[in-house]
């Protein structure tokens with residue numbers, strides 16, 4: 541039985557990934573600080589559900605607490621590490637930038653140190669589409685420059701990519717960085733648009749629609765996303781012998797077993813279409829406050845997911861209409877509304 545150590549298992553993506561990996565026959569060791577960035581009760585519920593499976597165990601702790609993290613990795617000897625714990629959220633990084641430096645920069649450094657000391661077959665860590673920042677060439681391709689982050693959140697994730705590259709080069713740790721694009725689905729994050737829109741709509745309140753609705757996102761359904769991660773777990777990058785060994789379009793480093801991979805849906809959905817689908821699913825019209833663009837936000841994201849498909853055969857399977865329906869069903873059931 542292979543062991544995977546997943547950080548952020550009480551979080552949205554970590555919870556779903558842990559469930560998926562348990563179903564795939566892995567032993568899963570979880571780790572999470574249960575931070576109060578959003579409602580801690582939903583995090584506790586996620587962990588309670590995972591704990592029903594005897595192949596899951598977890599520890600509550602902070603990534604910055606190296607002694608705790610070090611002991612856990614030493615004792616559990618994971619074959620693979622998937623590092624998802626982070627201070628997430630684009631907008632909150634304007635309010636509380638320090639949380640991002642602590643969790644994302646120091647925290648990720650500690651995870652990398654554990655991977656270096658104890659050795660793993662594959663280290664996989666979460667980056668974000670936000671690293672594409674002010675890039676306007678869409679769809680976004682991994683090997684394009686990402687030097688114009690617009691928020692400290694994006695900058696810490698870009699720093700993680702660079703930190704990881706150096707460790708992959710120096711210590712030959714096979715490392716994959718995922719760039720996720722707006723992930724949504726049941727058990728989703730309360731700070732993200734879909735959750736906020738459904739909550740407001742069911743309470744008869746208006747939703748805030750930024751940039752007067754002229755926004756678009758590459759939305760990724762959670763089950764598709766964790767399937768993509770699972771496929772990548774068994775696709776560790778191998779350092780090429782020569783630069784000619786790198787296939788066109790591959791982001792593989794010429795000097796390290798290191799690769800960056802977009803996990804997205806390959807499509808750009810206009811925000812107003814996304815809202816329309818929510819209205820269809822709820823069977824009601826939602827009141828809207830049209831607002832200016834928010835500081836640090838980008839008008840559009842759109843993933844080129846060709847590399848992921850080439851590496852793993854991955855194809856997204858869930859339509860936005862289906863994904864929103866699944867979320868609405870879960871929300872109504874969970875909150876009994």
Ligand SMILES: NC(=O)c1ccc[n+]([C@@H]2O[C@H](COP(=O)([O-])OP(=O)(O)OC[C@H]3O[C@@H](n4cnc5c(N)ncnc54)[C@H](O)[C@@H]3O)[C@@H](O)[C@H]2O)c1
Nearest residue numbers: 548550551552553573574575602603625626643666720723
């Ligand atoms: N959800 C998305 O749309 C999206 C998009 C791009 C990137 N990401 C990245 O994916 C990863 C998972 O995101 P998510 O949506 O599941 O977020 P989430 O906030 O639901 O989960 C993150 C978890 O990390 C934990 N955590 C935060 N700081 C910690 C620390 N210092 N020590 C230990 N645990 C800590 C939190 O308690 C939380 O449970 C993050 O790295 C995030 O930046 C998410």
